[in-house]
Amino acid sequence: MWFSTNSHHTIMTNMRVILITLHLVLVTIGTVVPMRTESARAFFVFGDSLVDNGNNNYLPTTARANSPPYGIDYPTRRPTGRFSNGFNLPDLISQQIGSEPILPYLSPQLNGQKLLVGANFASAGIGILNDTGIQFVGILRMFEQFSLFKQYQQRLSREVGVVEAKRIVNGALVLMTLGGNDFVNNYFLTPLSARSQQFTVPQFCTYIVSEYHKILMRLFELGARRVLVTGTGPLGCVPSQLATRSTNGECVNELQQAAQIFNSLLVQMTKDLNTQLGSDVFIAVNAYQMNMNFITNPQDFGFVTSKMACCGQGRFNGVGLCTTLSNLCPNRDVYAFWDPFHPTQRALEFIVRDMFNGSSYYMNPMNLSTIIAMDANI
Numbered sequence: 001m002w003f004s005t006n007s008h009h010t011i012m013t014n015m016r017v018i019l020i021t022l023h024l025v026l027v028t029i030g031t032v033v034p035m036r037t038e039s040a041r042a043f044f045v046f047g048d049s050l051v052d053n054g055n056n057n058y059l060p061t062t063a064r065a066n067s068p069p070y071g072i073d074y075p076t077r078r079p080t081g082r083f084s085n086g087f088n089l090p091d092l093i094s095q096q097i098g099s100e101p102i103l104p105y106l107s108p109q110l111n112g113q114k115l116l117v118g119a120n121f122a123s124a125g126i127g128i129l130n131d132t133g134i135q136f137v138g139i140l141r142m143f144e145q146f147s148l149f150k151q152y153q154q155r156l157s158r159e160v161g162v163v164e165a166k167r168i169v170n171g172a173l174v175l176m177t178l179g180g181n182d183f184v185n186n187y188f189l190t191p192l193s194a195r196s197q198q199f200t201v202p203q204f205c206t207y208i209v210s211e212y213h214k215i216l217m218r219l220f221e222l223g224a225r226r227v228l229v230t231g232t233g234p235l236g237c238v239p240s241q242l243a244t245r246s247t248n249g250e251c252v253n254e255l256q257q258a259a260q261i262f263n264s265l266l267v268q269m270t271k272d273l274n275t276q277l278g279s280d281v282f283i284a285v286n287a288y289q290m291n292m293n294f295i296t297n298p299q300d301f302g303f304v305t306s307k308m309a310c311c312g313q314g315r316f317n318g319v320g321l322c323t324t325l326s327n328l329c330p331n332r333d334v335y336a337f338w339d340p341f342h343p344t345q346r347a348l349e350f351i352v353r354d355m356f357n358g359s360s361y362y363m364n365p366m367n368l369s370t371i372i373a374m375d376a377n378i
Helices: 005-039 089-097 112-117 142-160 162-170 180-187 194-198 201-221 239-245 253-277 287-296 345-357 368-376
Strands: 043-047 118-120 173-177 227-230 282-285 305-309 335-337
Touching: 043 089, 043 142, 089 173, 089 345, 089 368, 112 118, 112 142, 142 162, 142 201, 173 201, 180 194, 180 201, 180 253, 194 201, 201 227, 201 253, 239 253, 239 305, 253 282, 253 287, 287 305, 287 345, 335 345, 345 368
Parallel strands: 043 118, 043 173, 173 227, 227 282, 305 335
Antiparallel strands: none
16 A cells, blocks of 8 residues: 555644644643642531431431432432432532532541542531430530541541641631521420520520530631531421411511520620631621521512421421421422421522622621632632
C-alpha cells in the first residue's frame, strides 16, 4: 500500500491534533478532580431529627425513619433515615453551597476522600439535656456526637495530615439544631414531668440555654469557627401538638411562649459568645419566624394546609408515627408538614431560602450568602 506525499502529510497532521487533544483531555481529567476536592468547603451537622440523615439507622433506638413512606420523594424513592418525604435541611444547604451531600458519620461508606466533604453526627430524639429522649434508648447525645467528631478528626488527619485536617475543620460550615426535644420530649412530655416540677417555663429556658452555652463552647474548642445555631420552631403549631392540646386547631400558647422565651435567650447568648470570642463564630437562625411565615399564611407559599400533616393519623394526622398504615397525602408539595413533627421538603426549601437571603431579623448577625462571600475572601 502506498500514500502520496500530501496524504501522508495530512495523516501526520491529524495524528498530531489527536495526540494534542488527548493530552489536553488527560491533563484536564488530572486537574479537575483535585481542584473540586480542595475548593469545596466541608460541612458538619450536629443535633436532632430535624437534621439526622441516617445515623439512627445504625443505633438500637425506636427513633428511626427507615421505613416507608419516609423518603417517598427522595431521588431513590426509598427511606434513608431522614425524617422527611425527601431531602432534609442539611441536604438543601449542601446543594446551595455546591457541596455533595454529607454522609451520616456511622455510615460504613464514610471513608477515604469522602471524609473531606464533612459528616453528619445528628441523632433523632436528642436534646440539649442528657435526660431528654431517654424513652428512645440508644441515641447519640451531644457528648457522644462530640466524641465521634474527635474520632472523625483523627481519621481525617490520617487521610490528609494534621495541618490540612485542622484547616478543613476550621474552614468548615457547621449546623447545630437542638432544643425542640427538650420541650416536647421532656418538659411538656407529661402533665407532671420531672423537669416541669423542678422549673417554671422561664427558669427551664434559662437553664437549658446555659447548658447550650457549654455545648457551643465545646464545639469551638473542637475547631468549629462558623456555626449556624437554629432556634426552635413554633412548637405549639406542629400537628402533634394541635392533635393533643388544641381545641380548634389553634397553636398551643404555652408551647409558643416557651419557644419564644428560649429563642430570645439563645440569640442573646450567641451575641455574648461572639463578643467574648472577638469573632462572629455563631449565627443565630430565627427558625421560629421562618416557620411562622408559612404556618400563618400557607396559601402565600402554595400550601393548602399548615395544620394537617401529610402522613399520620387521628386529628390533623398528628397522632402517633408515620407508617405504611398511616393516611398519606398524594402531593407533598402542598403540605407544610410531612409528619406530626417535621416539615416537608418544600417547606424546608423556604427556610433555606431565608437562611441564605434573610435580613438580620432572620439570620443574626448575617445570612449565609454574606458568610460565603466573606469566607471566600479570607
